[in-house]
Amino acid sequence: MHRRALLAALLCASVPAVALAVPAPPRRVVSLGGSVTEIVYDLGQGGRLVGDDLSSLYPEAATRLPRVGYYRAAPVEGILALRPDLVLASENAGPPQALERLASLGLTVRRVSDAPSVDSLYRRVEQVAEVLGVPQAGETLAARLRAEIDTARAIPAPRHRALLLVNRSGQFQAAGRDTAANALLGLAGQDNALAAQRGYKPLSAEGLAALAPEMIVITSASLQAVGGMAALRASPGVADTPAARAGRIVPMDDLLALGLGPRLALAIRELKKAAQ
Incomplete structure (x- = not known):
């Protein structure tokens, strides 16, 4: 009986050691990718972020964090300077050797789905939540976004x-x-005039006019770069389109238009309203 009691005591004593072996949730996170950052905030975990990249335009709090350049050209030294215990990156973040270097230096690097599809958005939400240790919040957010x-x-x-x-x-x-832009147009019930080509393609004034779009969506930063709406409507190529003649030119926040992120429903509603 004495030996049984001793064995039970030893087993009980081992329980705290097992519990201590469970990894602590990350507390200092650098996010790479605008929609990844936005998801972190939507999960209520924005307080863990110590840095993000230049594509992180929403919410406004994200723009006040230290920036580490653009997520497709992530600087190793800039990220290390923020002393993160987790780098949470879009699968499109890079260059690959930079992320590999961070991992080789002992940082935890986790990449999440970021393909141009709505299903990728749902996966991204659940993956970010899993990495941050809040899977239930991820399921709740994904369900809300689907609806x-x-x-x-x-x-x-x-x-x-x-x-x-x-x-x-x-x-x-x-x-x-x-x-992602093509996916957004399709989700909003519009036909991409450039669907025959893959990726982003330079357009001359003649090429733009020849495509004869009936609706033009332009990112806010791009609209500012060309001098505003009046300048855009009068610009060669654009001025000759059915979209310009109908006044159907839609400016949209860059991350909203290109991120395929948590505000996707808002982007769809804006395009459908503009299509009327």
């Missing part, structure tokens, strides 16, 4: 040939297939 997006997609709206433009290095580029 909001389904409701937005059900709103009736006319169908148009649409084009989403960005202005990079002083030249218009339009979004083709296999992009």
Whole structure:
């Protein structure tokens, strides 16, 4: 009987040691990717962030964090300087050797789904929540987003040939297939005028006019770069489109238009309203 009591005592004593072996949830997080950052905030975990990248435009609190450059060109030294215990990155973050270097230095690096599809958004939410140790919050948020997006997609709206433009290095580029912008247009019930091409393609004034879009969506930063709405409407190529003649040019927040993130239902509603 004495030996049994001693064995039981030893087993009980081992329980705290097992509990101590469970990894602590990350407390200092650097996020790479605007929609990843937005999801962290939507999960109520924004207080863990100690840095993010230049694509993290929403919520406003994200823009006040230390920045580590652009998520596709993440600097190793800049990230290390923030002393994170987790780097939470879009699968499109890079370059790969930078993330590999961070991992080799002992940092925990976790990449999450960021493909141009609504299903990827739901996976991204659940993956971010899992990494942060709040899986139930992730399930709740994903369910809410599904309901909001389904409701937005059900709103009736006319169908148009649409084009989403960005202005990079002083030249218009339009979004083709296999992009988040193309996915957004489709979810909003619009036909991408550049769907025959893949990715982002430079457009001359002649090429833009030839596509004859009936709706043009342009990111806010791009609109500012070309001098505002009046300048855009009068610009070569744009001025000759059905979209310009109908006044159907839609400015949209860059992350809202290109991020395919938690505010996707809002983006769909805005496009459907503009399509009327």
